[in-house]
Amino acid sequence: xxxxxxxxxxxxxxxxxxxxRAIPPHxxxxxxxxxxxxxxxxxxxxxxxxxxxxxxxxxxFPYPGNYLLIFTVAWALMVSGVVAFSMIKEPADMxxxxxxxxxxxxxxLFLIVKRDHNYRRYLVTMALRxxxxxxxxxxxxxxxxxxxMPEAAAGIFLIAGTISTVPAAIFWGKLADRFGNRIVIILxxxxxxxxxxxxxxxxxxxxxxxxxxxxxxxxLFGAQASxxxxxxxxxxxxxxxxxxxxxxxxxxxGFVNYVMDSAPGRxxxxxxxxSTSQGGILMLAMPALGGAIIDAGEKFLxxxxxxxxxxxxxxxxGCAAIVxxxxxxxxxxxxxx
Numbered sequence: 340x341x342x343x344x345x346x347x348x349x350x351x352x353x354x355x356x357x358x359x360r361a362i363p364p365h366x367x368x369x370x371x372x373x374x375x376x377x378x379x380x381x382x383x384x385x386x387x388x389x390x391x392x393x394x395x396x397x398x399x400f401p402y403p404g405n406y407l408l409i410f411t412v413a414w415a416l417m418v419s420g421v422v423a424f425s426m427i428k429e430p431a432d433m434x435x436x437x438x439x440x441x442x443x444x445x446x447x448l449f450l451i452v453k454r455d456h457n458y459r460r461y462l463v464t465m466a467l468r469x470x471x472x473x474x475x476x477x478x479x480x481x482x483x484x485x486x487x488m489p490e491a492a493a494g495i496f497l498i499a500g501t502i503s504t505v506p507a508a509i510f511w512g513k514l515a516d517r518f519g520n521r522i523v524i525i526l527x528x529x530x531x532x533x534x535x536x537x538x539x540x541x542x543x544x545x546x547x548x549x550x551x552x553x554x555x556x557x558x559l560f561g562a563q564a565s566x567x568x569x570x571x572x573x574x575x576x577x578x579x580x581x582x583x584x585x586x587x588x589x590x591x592x593g594f595v596n597y598v599m600d601s602a603p604g605r606x607x608x609x610x611x612x613x614s615t616s617q618g619g620i621l622m623l624a625m626p627a628l629g630g631a632i633i634d635a636g637e638k639f640l641x642x643x644x645x646x647x648x649x650x651x652x653x654x655x656x657g658c659a660a661i662v663x664x665x666x667x668x669x670x671x672x673x674x675x676x
Contacts, residue, residue, distance in 0.1 A: 348619070355611050359599040360430040364670055365516050367599065368523070371592045372512020379588075380504040386412070387501065448613060451606065457667050458601070458610065462617060464524065464663045465594060469618060470655030471531045472625030473648050475583055477633060478538060481645045482576050486541075486550060492573055499577045500584035507585040511592045520597040521668045527589025528660035534582040535653035541575060542646045594618075601669035 362370045390409055393400045400408060452459055479496065482488045515523045544550065553567060594614070602610035629648045636644025 348615070351615060352608050352611055354424075355595065355599065356432075356608055357427070357429055359607055360432065361427065364596075364600050367596045368512040368515025368520070368592055370512075371515075371596060372508040372588075375588055375591060376505055376508040380501065380508060382416075383501050383504070384498075386416075387497070447606075448609060451609060451613065460662060460665055461594075461597065461601075462614065464528075464659050464666065465614060465618060466621060467655045467659035467662060468528055468531065468590065468594075469621035469625055470659075471534070471583075471586070471652050472622060473629035473632065473655070474535050474538065474652035476626045477629060477645065477648060478534075478576075478579050478583070481538070481542075482572070485545065485645065486572055486576070488569065488572055488576070492576075495573060496577055496580040500580040503581045503584045504588055507588040508592075511589045515592050515596060519668045519670050520593045520600060521663070521666050523589055523593030524597060524666065525660055525663045527586050527593055528656055528663055530582055530589060531586035532653055532656045532660060534579050534586065535649040535656070537579050537582070538649045539646060539653065542649065597666070597669070601667075 358367070358370070389412070393405050393408060397405065452462070479493055482492065482496075483490070511523055511527070514526070550572065595611075598610050598614055599607065629652075632648045632651060633644035636642070636647040640647070
């Protein structure tokens, strides 16, 4: 995993720089949307069902042959992607940077952050938005251990989130192409904000005893109806994972494409490098910090840890949406939204 992450860091910058030169700004939203749609939507569903089928039939796919088959399929798909990308004709880079020493390079990074006020606002927005990572790993933990949901519910939530990737990718891609990536960043922040707010509402309902008992009874068209509490909880909790996925797709399209639109061509790799490095560090740190908040809340405040981490995530992401409104739209002629 470490080798894969390290390689992705080197490859990612080169890949994004080629995309910035090969795909026109008004088509990058759709390009990223189709990429997400195929890889994280259709292909993820297909592979998910394939993996489930292989692992669910050990009599046909005994260990270790089952994992060997899974790894082989993954390798074949990745090689196919490399072969396809190798067929791209890379546009000539007319603004090649001269080679510089590490000290000069680091000083240039410092000047970029210091002088480019809009990019600095972008980094603040990105950092605040990354605080959604405080809560995301713990939605399923809370549902499993506090609400008593069965382990099988995790699969339902995963499928619901994956299926929502398809319409989300189309929506965000078309929105980015027509109105720019600034509005995508703002709206995806609002979608991300809705997830911890819904989780906080569920925490409040749980504290009031709304999920006590085994069935809900209610009147429907003059008749009495009932539904099990566990079944109802699936429908209550699933939208959290849908919102997380929808917001993630919007963030993937909006944040990366915004840098490609706004960064000067000669310094684009530097801008991308700063933002991706910041994102990687925060992605690693936020879940650990969220776990520490939950532990502290459970230990010192009598079980308030989940509410605290959901509230912290909501406050930070809400601030991200506010800060993002001050971003400029790099594509001239587009409405600010």
